[in-house]
Each structure stands twice: as C-alpha cells, then as structure tokens.
Amino acid sequence: MSALVASLRALETLPGSVVLALVPDEETGGEKGTGWLVEQGLLDGDACIIGEPSTIYASFVGEKGVCWLRLKARGKPAHGSLPMLGVNAIE
Numbered sequence: 001m002s003a004l005v006a007s008l009r010a011l012e013t014l015p016g017s018v019v020l021a022l023v024p025d026e027e028t029g030g031e032k033g034t035g036w037l038v039e040q041g042l043l044d045g046d047a048c049i050i051g052e053p054s055t056i057y058a059s060f061v062g063e064k065g066v067c068w069l070r071l072k073a074r075g076k077p078a079h080g081s082l083p084m085l086g087v088n089a090i091e
Contacts, residue, residue, distance in 0.1 A: 019043060 021034060021043055037043045078086025 019045065 073089035075089025076087040
C-alpha cells in the first residue's frame with residue numbers, strides 16, 4: 001500500500017496513467033477477476049504494485065491481498081432485477 005501511495009504522489013512525473021483494479025471475484029473461482037480484465041484488454045500497463053507480498057514466490061493471477069478503503073458514493077439502491085429504479089453511484 002505504501003508503494004501505491006508513493007506512486008500516486010509522484011503521479012505528475014509519471015508517464016501514462018494509474019489504474020486501480022478492484023475485483024470481487026476471488027471467492028467464486030475468479031472467472032471475471034483480474035485475469036479476465038487483462039485478457040479482455042481492459043488492463044494495460046508496464047508494471048504492477050502488489051499490495052500484499054507475503055511470499056517470495058512470483059505473483060500470479062489469483063494471488064490475494066487486502067486493501068481497506070473508506071469511500072463515499074452517492075446513488076440510489078435498487079434490486080438487481082430492477083436497476084432502472086436506482087441511480088448508479090459509479091457512473
């Protein structure tokens with residue numbers, strides 16, 4: 001996490017962009033996780049920051065870590081079957 005903070009502080013001098021990929025698919029087989037994002041061309045970069053380097057082994061898609069964040073979003077919740085009744089807090 002401290003590497004991410006340092007990278008964000010240096011953002012003005014870094015070429016390219018910083019992408020934060022949060023994927024909730026680890027507990028259900030990872031079919032739509034980070035590997036899928038890479039395969040679909042939705043993540044592209046020259047390097048990555050691993051937030052939880054607990055071993056000396058190479059990183060693979062499927063490695064887990066944790067990052068606690070406090071976020072505020074405005075929207076209106078709705079059931080997944082009736083999304084038109086809600087307001088998407090992300091878009």
